[in-house]
Amino acid sequence: MDVRTLCLGILTLGDASGYEIRKMFADDAIGEVFDANFGSIYPALNRLTEEGLVVCTAQAQEGRPDKKVYSITAEGRTLFTHELMKVPARDRFRSEFFVTLLFADLLPGDRVGDLIDGRIAHHQQEVARLEALARQESAGALNTPFMVGFGLAHHRLAVSYLTENRHLLENAGSPVAQIAE
Amino acid sequence: MDVRTLCLGILTLGDASGYEIRKMFADDAIGEVFDANFGSIYPALNRLTEEGLVVCTAQAQEGRPDKKVYSITAEGRTLFTHELMKVPARDRFRSEFFVTLLFADLLPGDRVGDLIDGRIAHHQQEVARLEALARQESAGALNTPFMVGFGLAHHRLAVSYLTENRHLLENAGSPVAQIAE
DNA sequence: CTTGTCATATGTCGGAAGGATATAGTGTGC
DNA sequence: GCACACTATATCCTTCCGACATATGACAAG
Structure with missing residues (x-):
């Protein structure tokens, strides 16, 4: 496709x-x-x-x-x-953000937090945008409740996942934190 | 990147x-x-x-x-x-599966259900695979708890979202359902 | 009044990459 | 011996991504 x-x-x-x-x-x-x-x-x-x-x-x-x-x-x-009617091909996804987090231990200590903060803010903006879209009476044929709901679920998951799991990354490059471990 | x-x-x-x-x-x-x-x-x-x-x-x-x-x-x-250290570029995502669902009303009635069933099964397989990966002692440097956890969250969300919202699509092409509405 | 910005519009270019394909070596099962 | 699967390297052609270009019109700021 x-x-x-x-x-x-x-x-x-x-x-x-x-x-x-x-x-x-x-x-x-x-x-x-x-x-x-x-x-x-x-x-x-x-x-x-x-x-x-x-x-x-x-x-x-x-x-x-x-x-x-x-x-x-x-x-x-x-x-x-x-x-x-064809069988859908597999999804394709690439995220430089998450790749960057994969190498978080190479980043300066506060860089990871900044990246995550910025990312959470971005997802929250998207949630707000899609919520506004969902509230529109004439949202357009492409904005079905199923599709808008999927987008919302997706961005909300990202926010909660990052919030709950950032602790796994944020002390990764810190020598002090590693000594404490 | x-x-x-x-x-x-x-x-x-x-x-x-x-x-x-x-x-x-x-x-x-x-x-x-x-x-x-x-x-x-x-x-x-x-x-x-x-x-x-x-x-x-x-x-x-x-x-x-x-x-x-x-x-x-x-x-x-x-x-x-x-x-x-560069600012990560935006994510890129394409899913033929979800595009197909967007035009669900053009599909034969049972096709949508089949697609969704197959998709749920695929995500559940991925969950099982990632869970096995998480259990491995030497999972490899790329399989951090953060990354594996993200993959798991992602696939689990897909399963629950499809399960809970498939009703929005499955009667879409059904004249009987539309008369009832 | 001039400049800059933004939105509405169409369009293109060069490099990257996705999917399919090809080839080769090795081992296993029928 | 053949088919299949896995391990390996490699390439080709079509698609497309990001940046860029151009044009029109409206509006805001200095």
């Missing part, structure tokens, strides 16, 4: 421009489970257009630059449905 | 071959927070060797093919420490 397929999926829910699609990944709950940015979205949309899976209509706007709105074709819908 | 940096980090903990490094990503807790496979590990090691950040020693083995063991240089250590 590539970004092209994701764009098809999003367009099954309604027409959108490249910029709007990218905003969905950035702001909506779909961004909790899939990441895509301009560098892949625009080439994907261009390719889909060439392949007749979407059609593109240029629109002028007032107070804003012109935009290109993409609509899915019947062929595009068929392909997306077919892709959806 | 790229795979090259990750290889350097792993080699600070001891010499290893490309295959062993890849096995760490596949089997150890580091694989819960960073994904790398042959396609990126070997080019990374070759590049690190060219740049003098690691040195490579070919070793013959009994009962197995020969292997190339990589050792980090002092220059490599310095670079890794320097990289570790």
Whole structure:
């Protein structure tokens, strides 16, 4: 499942421009489970257009630059449905934050605490953002209670895990603490 | 932080071959927070060797093919420490499974349940695997209680979240359920 | 009035890497 | 002897990530 397929999926829910699609990944709950940015979205949309899976209509706007709105074709819908029936590939995850924590004993003593504090704050911001999203009446078709709830559970776990387990790391590089052990 | 940096980090903990490094990503807790496979590990090691950040020693083995063991240089250590002090980039996550669930209403009625069942089973296997890892006396330097605990928390959350919230999806495509609503 | 910032828009480039594939050696089971 | 699994190294091609570029329009600050 590539970004092209994701764009098809999003367009099954309604027409959108490249910029709007990218905003969905950035702001909506779909961004909790899939990441895509301009560098892949625009080439994907261009390719889909060439392949007749979407059609593109240029629109002028007032107070804003012109935009290109993409609509899915019947062929595009068929392909997306077919892709959806495939066995999902395994998840992919990379976190530089956690890799850094893995080598916490190489960091200066207060660096680990700072990193963890900053990270907890980030997750709390995300919780607040998703809670606000959940409260919206017209949150958008991508922000189902299931998806928003998953994002919330995910960020809340991170906060609680870091809070409860930071003690395992925070004295790791401290010679005084190691002498005490 | 790229795979090259990750290889350097792993080699600070001891010499290893490309295959062993890849096995760490596949089997150890580091694989819960960073994904790398042959396609990126070997080019990374070759590049690190060219740049003098690691040195490579070919070793013959009994009962197995020969292997190339990589050792980090002092220059490599310095670079890794320097990289570790950088602000970690944001996490990257993609899950075809959850994307598929996002379009659950396009799936046949029992497909969603099958996907969720299979997914829960997968997470439970991972929990069992990590629990066994946590019980090992010599689990390896990469399998710290913090990292293993994070992986366990993560998979356990997935199981409980899917179990408790699958009802939001499983009647999604059912006309009978929608009439009842 | 000018400059800077932000949001809305589209787009591209170069390097990294993901998945699949290839090859080789060794051992085990049928 | 063949198939399979594990240990090993390696590569290829497609995708995409992060940074960057450009344009339009609105707004704020000096």
